Amino acid sequence: MILLALSLAYAGYCALCLAMNRHHSDTFGAPPSARRARLLRGIGGLALALSFTLCVMARGAPLGSVLWVGLLVAAGLLLVLLHPYAARLCVGLAIGAPLLSLALLPFA
Numbered sequence: 001m002i003l004l005a006l007s008l009a010y011a012g013y014c015a016l017c018l019a020m021n022r023h024h025s026d027t028f029g030a031p032p033s034a035r036r037a038r039l040l041r042g043i044g045g046l047a048l049a050l051s052f053t054l055c056v057m058a059r060g061a062p063l064g065s066v067l068w069v070g071l072l073v074a075a076g077l078l079l080v081l082l083h084p085y086a087a088r089l090c091v092g093l094a095i096g097a098p099l100l101s102l103a104l105l106p107f108a
Contacts, residue, residue, distance in 0.1 A: 004105060005054040005068070007097035009075035012047030014094035015040045017079060027087040047098075048072075 017023045019040035021031040032040065051071065056064035083090045 001054055001058045001105065001108065002067070002071070003108070004098065004101040005051045005058070006071045006075060007101045008047045008051040008054070009068075009071045010078060011094040011098050012044045012051060013072075013075050013079050014090055015044035015047060017083065018091070019044065023083070023087075026083075027091060 018027060019032065019037045021037075024030070024032040024037075052065070052068045055068040055071065058064060059067055079090060082093070
C-alpha cells in the first residue's frame with residue numbers, strides 16, 4: 001500500500017508540474033490549454049489526497065501523516081531529478097507506476 005501511496009504522490013506532483021506553462025511546453029512543445037491546466041491541477045490534487053488517505057489507512061493518523069510527508073519528499077526529489085533530463089519519461093512513469101502498484105497490491 002505504501003508503494004501505491006508513493007506512486008500516487010509522484011503522479012500528483014507530475015500532474016501539478018505539467019499544469020504549469022513552462023513544464024508543459026518543455027514536455028509537449030506547447031503550453032496547456034486552460035481546460036487542460038485545470039484538469040491537471042484537479043488530477044494532481046486528487047492523487048495527493050488519495051496518497052494521504054492510503055498512508056493514514058496503512059499506519060494511522062499520526063504516523064501516516066509523517067509517512068506521507070516523507071513520501072512527498074521522495075516523490076518530489078525523483079521528479080526534480082528526472083524531469084530536466086527525461087521529461088517524457090516522467091509522464092510515462094506517472095501513468096505506469098500507479099498501475100503497476102495496483103497490480104502488485106495483492107502480493108504485498
